[in-house]
Amino acid sequence: AQSVTQLDSQVPVFEEAPVELRCNYSSSVSVYLFWYVQYPNQGLQLLLKYLSGSTLVKGINGFEAEFNKSQTSFHLRKPSVHISDTAEYFCAVSEKNYGGSQGNLIFGKGTKLSVKP
Amino acid sequence: DGGITQSPKYLFRKEGQNVTLSCEQNLNHDAMYWYRQDPGQGLRLIYYSQIVNDFQKGDIAEGYSVSREKKESFPLTVTSAQKNPTAFYLCASSTPPDAGGVDTQYFGPGTRLTVL
Numbered sequence: 096a097q098s099v100t101q102l103d104s105q106v107p108v109f110e111e112a113p114v115e116l117r118c119n120y121s122s123s124v125s126v127y128l129f130w131y132v133q134y135p136n137q138g139l140q141l142l143l144k145y146l147s148g149s150t151l152v153k154g155i156n157g158f159e160a161e162f163n164k165s166q167t168s169f170h171l172r173k174p175s176v177h178i179s180d181t182a183e184y185f186c187a188v189s190e191k192n193y194g195g196s197q198g199n200l201i202f203g204k205g206t207k208l209s210v211k212p
Numbered sequence: 213d214g215g216i217t218q219s220p221k222y223l224f225r226k227e228g229q230n231v232t233l234s235c236e237q238n239l240n241h242d243a244m245y246w247y248r249q250d251p252g253q254g255l256r257l258i259y260y261s262q263i264v265n266d267f268q269k270g271d272i273a274e275g276y277s278v279s280r281e282k283k284e285s286f287p288l289t290v291t292s293a294q295k296n297p298t299a300f301y302l303c304a305s306s307t308p309p310d311a312g313g314v315d316t317q318y319f320g321p322g323t324r325l326t327v328l
Contacts, residue, residue: 127314138302138319146314200317204254
């Protein structure tokens with residue numbers, strides 16, 4: 096069975112500093128990987144996704160993530176954060192299924208990023 | 213504008229009452245999903261539907277029911293059998309899987325249900 100571990104439940108950081116939000120996954124088959132962001136009392140918005148090809152994926156709002164198969168990780172990074180990046184970030188994994196959706200996107204428990212002035 | 217709408221945004225109900233949460237999408241997506249979100253728990257799948265008139269239980273289906281009579285609509289009923297219904301409920305729909313089998317889920321704004 097697949098699982099996702101977000102290693103930090105909360106990450107405080109000062110404005111304009113770099114940030115890395117860590118995500119590790121476990122699966123016996125090949126996977127697709129996603130990062131979503133959730134602002135308070137809102138739904139989730141897709142930041143970026145890794146499907147195949149280049150291991151460095153660029154997303155919206157200046158975020159990027161790197162897929163590392165050997166370490167089964169998909170860490171999210173931003174070189175310089177803004178106050179507006181304060182939100183909760185979710186890593187998710189879906190097993191590759193040739194033939195249709197399994198409806199089985201597994202989420203981590205989330206990391207709350209708090210950007211301080 | 214294309215998107216997913218959920219209504220109402222906030223919902224209060226007395227214990228023992230059934231309540232139905234609305235989810236509508238105009239993205240022409242076949243698949244739709246319901247998740248429950250509790251603080252520190254991430255998202256857990258309640259039900260999903262890949263096509264009209266068909267749906268499957270997710271990880272925490274007990275105490276919930278759904279219907280999928282139209283492609284655009286996937287309402288969730290929280291029944292009195294759900295022991296702890298207070299939570300944030302998120303609806304999603306997904307693009308069709310490509311040749312590699314990947315689909316991407318897009319989320320509505322959520323409904324916060326409080327049972328008094």
